[in-house]
Amino acid sequence: MGEKSDTSEKDVTDFRPPEDFARNAIVNDPEIYSRTEKDPQGFWEENAENLHWHRKWDSVLEWEPPHARWFTGGKLNACYNCLDVNLQKRADKTAIIWEGERGDIRKYTYKELLEEVCRFANVLKGMGVGKGDIVTIYLPMIPEVIISMLACARIGAPHSVVFAAFSGESLATRIGDANSRILITCDGYSRRGKIVEQKNKVDDGIRSCGLVEKVIVVRHIENDVSMKDGRDVWWHEVMKGSDSSCEPEIMSSEDMLFLMYTSGTTGKPKGIVHTTGGYMVATHTTTRFVFDLKDEDIYWCTADCGWITGHSYLVYGPLANGATIVTYEGAPDHPEKDRYWDLIERHKVTILYTAPTAIRTFMKWGPSWPQMHDISTLRLIGSVGEPINPGAWLWYHENIGQGRCPIVDTWWQTETGMIMISPLPGITTTKPGCATLPMPGIKAAVLDEKGNEVEPGKDGYLAIMEPWPSMVRTVFGNEERFIETYWSKWDNRTYFAGDGAKMDEDGYFWIIGRVDDVIKVSGHRIGSAEFESILVSHPSVAEAGVVGKEDELRGEVIYCYVTLRSGIKESEELKKELRMYAEKNIGPFARPRHIIFSDDLPKTRSGKIMRRVLKAIANEKDPGDVSTLQDPAVVESLKERTKMLESS
Ligand code: WTA
Numbered sequence: 156m157g158e159k160s161d162t163s164e165k166d167v168t169d170f171r172p173p174e175d176f177a178r179n180a181i182v183n184d185p186e187i188y189s190r191t192e193k194d195p196q197g198f199w200e201e202n203a204e205n206l207h208w209h210r211k212w213d214s215v216l217e218w219e220p221p222h223a224r225w226f227t228g229g230k231l232n233a234c235y236n237c238l239d240v241n242l243q244k245r246a247d248k249t250a251i252i253w254e255g256e257r258g259d260i261r262k263y264t265y266k267e268l269l270e271e272v273c274r275f276a277n278v279l280k281g282m283g284v285g286k287g288d289i290v291t292i293y294l295p296m297i298p299e300v301i302i303s304m305l306a307c308a309r310i311g312a313p314h315s316v317v318f319a320a321f322s323g324e325s326l327a328t329r330i331g332d333a334n335s336r337i338l339i340t341c342d343g344y345s346r347r348g349k350i351v352e353q354k355n356k357v358d359d360g361i362r363s364c365g366l367v368e369k370v371i372v373v374r375h376i377e378n379d380v381s382m383k384d385g386r387d388v389w390w391h392e393v394m395k396g397s398d399s400s401c402e403p404e405i406m407s408s409e410d411m412l413f414l415m416y417t418s419g420t421t422g423k424p425k426g427i428v429h430t431t432g433g434y435m436v437a438t439h440t441t442t443r444f445v446f447d448l449k450d451e452d453i454y455w456c457t458a459d460c461g462w463i464t465g466h467s468y469l470v471y472g473p474l475a476n477g478a479t480i481v482t483y484e485g486a487p488d489h490p491e492k493d494r495y496w497d498l499i500e501r502h503k504v505t506i507l508y509t510a511p512t513a514i515r516t517f518m519k520w521g522p523s524w525p526q527m528h529d530i531s532t533l534r535l536i537g538s539v540g541e542p543i544n545p546g547a548w549l550w551y552h553e554n555i556g557q558g559r560c561p562i563v564d565t566w567w568q569t570e571t572g573m574i575m576i577s578p579l580p581g582i583t584t585t586k587p588g589c590a591t592l593p594m595p596g597i598k599a600a601v602l603d604e605k606g607n608e609v610e611p612g613k614d615g616y617l618a619i620m621e622p623w624p625s626m627v628r629t630v631f632g633n634e635e636r637f638i639e640t641y642w643s644k645w646d647n648r649t650y651f652a653g654d655g656a657k658m659d660e661d662g663y664f665w666i667i668g669r670v671d672d673v674i675k676v677s678g679h680r681i682g683s684a685e686f687e688s689i690l691v692s693h694p695s696v697a698e699a700g701v702v703g704k705e706d707e708l709r710g711e712v713i714y715c716y717v718t719l720r721s722g723i724k725e726s727e728e729l730k731k732e733l734r735m736y737a738e739k740n741i742g743p744f745a746r747p748r749h750i751i752f753s754d755d756l757p758k759t760r761s762g763k764i765m766r767r768v769l770k771a772i773a774n775e776k777d778p779g780d781v782s783t784l785q786d787p788a789v790v791e792s793l794k795e796r797t798k799m800l801e802s803s
Pocket residue numbers: 417462463464538539540541542543564565566567568569570590652653654666667668669675678679680
């Protein structure tokens with residue numbers, strides 16, 4: 156500990172894994188890197204043996220760039236690998252400890268969870284849901300979200316979980332794209348003590364989309380809701396008398412396990428397709444390696460199942476490892492700012508996996524909140540979702556990790572399915588703010604525009620050089636977009652991640668952030684184009700350019716540059732209205748920080764809005780050469796308007 160290293164960040168201290176941690180770690184031999192580098196497929200094959208296969212694979216990888224097929228010929232079921240496999244040794248072990256925002260606690264053993272999942276799988280079957288039918292899940296963090304996901308996996312119906320805070324409109328878009336007939340939701344839920352009317356959002360959202368035939372509604376808060384005859388049914392009623400055993404559907408390795416919608420560079424969200432075999436091998440393995448997950452651990456991942464982290468590292472990875480997982484429904488400051496630490500103390504959490512925005516928020520609230528509790532059970536802490544700045548890393552290390560827990564800063568994406576760059580806590584010397592090294596079996600690089608590796612210390616684009624088991628297979632219904640987004644920057648075998656990065660002299664990767672038009676607000680992915688298309692659907696708006704502005708707390712916040720239609724007057728009321736409009740159409744997490752009116756926007760001569768220039772203006776950086784703009788003068792006036800916001 157305490158050794159200085161020569162990195163681009165000045166005066167950064169390195170942290171070696173504590174000796175006792177290293178001694179007992181699942182991975183504690185650095186030789187793993189050299190061994191797997193020579194034979195990555197052998198590494199994945201070796202780890203595939205840890206799952207239950209109904210039929211073994213014929214080949215580990217078939218790679219026809221940019222299409223990879225993993226463990227072909229293999230047959231398995233993801234739900235079986237999360238639940239049934241644990242029955243022999245862990246039937247009565249707690250699988251889920253769930254805590255509601257109001258303080259209610261529900262626990263499920265592996266046996267109980269399997270029974271609930273089977274009962275719900277039978278309900279779905281009874282509604283005619285079968286292999287390949289996409290089921291949409293629109294639930295907050297209650298046990299039913301996990302039960303639904305696993306029930307879908309059991310019968311081979313891919314799930315598409317839509318983050319509960321998305322608007323009804325966003326829900327409807329995703330249902331439409333996935334062509335999904337069945338929707339699972341709830342009456343409502345509590346957020347910071349306030350009721351969110353989830354069922355009303357559903358009713359408004361899907362009114363105009365005729366696809367949904369059945370809505371299964373969990374009664375969560377005894378909220379008064381209207382139930383549409385013939386379409387809506389209560390979860391508890393359909394579960395009554397449902398059989399608690401259900402044979403798993405035997406799936407091919409490359410059958411779709413789930414769809415996860417995520418924002419990209421165009422207006423429409425992309426349905427990222429993940430398949431069964433490779434995804435399960437990847438999440439099972441990385442959960443063990445990165446979190447050093449052991450049978451006695453109490454593992455808490457604070458992510459929501461509406462995002463990929465909730466899929467890979469709350470549900471599939473940990474349950475396939477037979478872990479006890481903790482999940483919490485609510486906000487970290489309800490009823491007080493010590494809720495997380497209180498939870499850790501009461502449930503004796505040993506591993507915590509959370510996001511930089513949360514860590515920076517805790518930092519702002521001050522160390523007295525965690526100090527009110529005994530959090531000494533913690534032995535490993537993790538971070539995901541955005542770059543973590545060295546200051547927040549050090550605060551996390553000292554105040555939550557108590558100076559002794561290794562930190563795993565894990566870089567990955569919805570598209571990668573698994574953690575790609577991260578320390579292995581028993582062997583990697585960490586540096587505050589750095590995601591460190593590619594996982595065993597992963598080959599990453601920092602490339603320039605032409606695809607050449609850049610020198611250490613220089614900025615470039617993060618690329619993945621070889622296929623990996625949980626890689627995105629396609630964009631649902633849009634193969635072209637899949638190729639164009641991820642496999643066209645250089646050649647069709649080099650994956651473009653959309654992130655900027657640099658490597659230091661030790662070969663460590665420092666992630667800088669998105670280089671495309673994706674904005675990360677508190678770790679939530681929001682597409683500029685998606686946002687703009689919503690703004691321009693407002694009757695007062697002619698044009699809009701939406702960009703991220705760096706923010707100390709949230710990573711980024713949203714700045715909307717808006718040109719109004721002729722005859723429409725700028726006003727504070729209109730700003731407010733547009734803010735609410737965006738919130739209603741996307742969700743409260745996407746509330747713009749500022750709406751900036753302008754008579755014109757920076758455009759190329761062909762009329763394309765230059766987000767790059769807007770982003771520089773919002774961040775008070777040099778926009779570079781603007782001489783090719785239709786009207787370069789626009790830049791000065793926008794700078795002026797942006798500056799006024801900051802001083803106001
Ligand atoms: C960012 C979340 C720096 C990155 C799992 C990536 C990170 C995007 C890190 C994917 C990290 C995630 N350090 N940046 N440890 N983890 N990111 O799809 O920009 O919601 O491309 O997946 O989050 O976001 P997504």
